[in-house]
Amino acid sequence: MKPLSECRLYTFVDTAYLAQRSPVEIAIQLCDGGSDIVQLRAKNRTAGEVEQLADSLLPITNRYGVWLVINDHPQVALKVGAPMCHLGQEDFFEAGFTVADQVRGCPKQMSLGLSTHSSEQAQKALQAGPDYIAIGPVFATPTKPGREPVTLEYVRWAKQNVGLPWFAIGGINLDTVDQVIEAGARRICVVSAILNAPDIAGACRQFRSRLGMA
Numbered sequence: 001m002k003p004l005s006e007c008r009l010y011t012f013v014d015t016a017y018l019a020q021r022s023p024v025e026i027a028i029q030l031c032d033g034g035s036d037i038v039q040l041r042a043k044n045r046t047a048g049e050v051e052q053l054a055d056s057l058l059p060i061t062n063r064y065g066v067w068l069v070i071n072d073h074p075q076v077a078l079k080v081g082a083p084m085c086h087l088g089q090e091d092f093f094e095a096g097f098t099v100a101d102q103v104r105g106c107p108k109q110m111s112l113g114l115s116t117h118s119s120e121q122a123q124k125a126l127q128a129g130p131d132y133i134a135i136g137p138v139f140a141t142p143t144k145p146g147r148e149p150v151t152l153e154y155v156r157w158a159k160q161n162v163g164l165p166w167f168a169i170g171g172i173n174l175d176t177v178d179q180v181i182e183a184g185a186r187r188i189c190v191v192s193a194i195l196n197a198p199d200i201a202g203a204c205r206q207f208r209s210r211l212g213m214a
Contacts, residue, residue, distance in 0.1 A: 001065050001083065004111070004132055004165040007036035008211045009204060010189040013057060014041040017195040026200060027057045031064035033204025039069035039086060039189075047073055054080045069113065074103045077110055084131070086113040089121060092128070100129045113167075117150055119157050126162070133162065134189060137170020138180055142192065152183040159184025174206060181214045 011030045013023050023040075030038050038061055042050045050073050058080055061068040069084040070077035077085040085103065087095075092114055097103055104112045111131040116122040125133050135158045140149050149170065158166050168180050169189035180188060190207055197203035 010037040011035040029200035033201035037067040084111040132165040139171025141171040155183040
């Protein structure tokens, strides 16, 4: 797997967007398209169901040398041997965690990413010592209904103030990605704009091309 600092395109196998399609087939297309990171996001699924999905995806991501991230379920990530877990603010700080090693183990057994929605949250997250943070939602997105967008100002702030790898997320599509790049992002997360595309691998390549021109 690439170092996180060299990762650019972060994509998702999100069960809300499967539309009767195979998660494994979607993961293959994401990897074929050049994803550096694939997150398994399975809201409203049990830990057991997430574990089954993770077990099916891990051989694919391992074969391609792509990071597999398990959202919300660090114990599942540890159990199946996934290289990374991602947690939201409420799943980390409100669950009583204060430092990343409380989740990823000591010695470190996996990497950890944290969501942030403001510069204040980012500063608090950075003190916890994660491997990366997510910045967003930059624009309004159906993936996070009711969440106010953080706007491009937060992206500009991150460019100036965040030293570890960070990924812009939220409402990023082929119409908005150039604005996000111009604001300073060099790593992006894309959910619906890729998963709703008729050609998932082709959509990934289009985003990689835009990132490559940055």
